[in-house]
Amino acid sequence: xxxxxxxxxxxxxxxxxxxxxxxVQDMDHENMFWYRQDPGLGLRLIYFxxxxxxxxxxxxxxxxxxxxEKKERFSLILESASTNQTSxxxxxxxxxxxxxxxxxxxxxxxLTVV
Amino acid sequence: xxxxxxxxxxxxxxxxxxxxxxxxxxDRGSQSFFWYRQYSGKSPELIMSIYSNGDKExxxxxxxxxxASQYVSLLIxxxxxSDSATYLCAGRxxxxxxxxxxxxxxxxxxxx
Numbered sequence: 001x002x003x004x005x006x007x008x009x010x011x012x013x014x015x016x017x018x019x020x021x022x023x024v025q026d027m028d029h030e031n032m033f034w035y036r037q038d039p040g041l042g043l044r045l046i047y048f049x050x051x052x053x054x055x056x057x058x059x060x061x062x063x064x065x066x067x068x069e070k071k072e073r074f075s076l077i078l079e080s081a082s083t084n085q086t087s088x089x090x091x092x093x094x095x096x097x098x099x100x101x102x103x104x105x106x107x108x109x110x111l112t113v114v
Numbered sequence: 115x116x117x118x119x120x121x122x123x124x125x126x127x128x129x130x131x132x133x134x135x136x137x138x139x140x141d142r143g144s145q146s147f148f149w150y151r152q153y154s155g156k157s158p159e160l161i162m163s164i165y166s167n168g169d170k171e172x173x174x175x176x177x178x179x180x181x182a183s184q185y186v187s188l189l190i191x192x193x194x195x196s197d198s199a200t201y202l203c204a205g206r207x208x209x210x211x212x213x214x215x216x217x218x219x220x221x222x223x224x225x226x
Contacts, residue, residue, distance in 0.1 A: 031212045040122070042218030043158070043202065050212050058213075090157060094214070101206060102148055103214055105157040 003027070006091050006106035013113050019078040021109055023091030030096040032074035033103065034058075034066065036087040043090065049074055050096070081113045117141055118205050120217035128225050133190040135220050137203030140184070144205040147186045149177060152200045152219065161201075162188065193224045 007022035025032065031050050035043040035058075045058030047066040055066050063085060067075045074093075078085055088110050094103040120137050127133045137147075146165045150158035162177040164170045164186065170177045176189040186205075190197055200219040207213045 031214075033214060035216070040218070043216040045213070045215060048213065056213070059215075092214070094212070096212060101146060101212075102160050102163050103204075104160070108157050 004091060004093050004104050004106040006089075006109050008109050009107060011109060011111045013078075013081050013111065015082060015113055017078075017081045017113075019081050019111070019113075021076040021078075021089055021091075021111070023074045023076070023093075023106055024072050025074075025093040025104075026072065027093065027095070027104075028071065029093040030071075031094045031103075032068065033092040033094075034064075034074065034076045035090045035092065036060070036085075037090060037108075038087050046076065078111075081111075083113050085111065086113045087111060117215045118203055118217040120201075120203050120220050122218055123221040124223050125220055126223045126225060127193050129193060129195060131193050133193045133197065133222055133224070135188040135190075135201050135203075135222065137186045137188075137217055138184055139186070139205045141205070141207065142181070142184065143207055146206040147177075147179060148204040148206070148214075149175075149186075149188045150202040150204065150216075151197075152202060154199075158202055190222075193222075195224045195226050198222055198224045 033048040034046045049068040091106040092103040149162045152158040164177040178187045202219045203217040
């Protein structure tokens with residue numbers, strides 16, 4: 001089974017802190033994604049990566065950065081956390097090959113910025 | 115216009131009925147589509163994927179794709195209370211980007 005693991009289920013951080021959310025997948029997938037999910041807004045794509053050291057902005061990249069130094073790990077960085085970044089953060093991974101390109105999700109990290 | 119759109123619901127159906135969930139997309143470059151189910155407080159889990167025009171069936175679930183009209187649907191036959199969840203439609207763009215975009219989801223409530 002594909003396993004996508006996020007480092008924390010719950011996090012509480014203070015405004016202005018630098019926050020790191022880590023995601024690791026064990027299926028050698030090329031693509032990895034970071035989403036945030038808010039009530040009424042669905043899943044919104046923050047950043048995604050289609051290869052090591054490669055990244056592309058999603059729909060809401062402001063206030064976030066990412067790092068992918070190894071294929072299995074994709075990190076989301078909040079440079080200076082703000083209260084409007086309180087949300088559920090979901091990481092996903094998927095292969096690139098034709099056919100089975102569905103994404104698999106981690107368990108999510110609920111971040112609260114106070 | 116959002117790239118993937120869904121009616122937020124809630125969609126309420128009686129137990130045993132057919133639930134019909136719909137999704138439209140704006141980019142004709144979208145190559146593949148996915149339906150995910152998400153229970154409250156949990157991560158999305160994949161139910162169906164579809165890449166070609168027509169129907170694809172898996173148990174009680176049927177996904178339908180119409181590329182000319184740019185819509186995707188999910189039918190759930192013999193709906194059960196355990197099917198009550200939010201259903202997310204997602205579209206995948208090909209080429210180098212492999213971007214995966216979700217709709218806002220439709221809340222389904224199956225009444226016993």
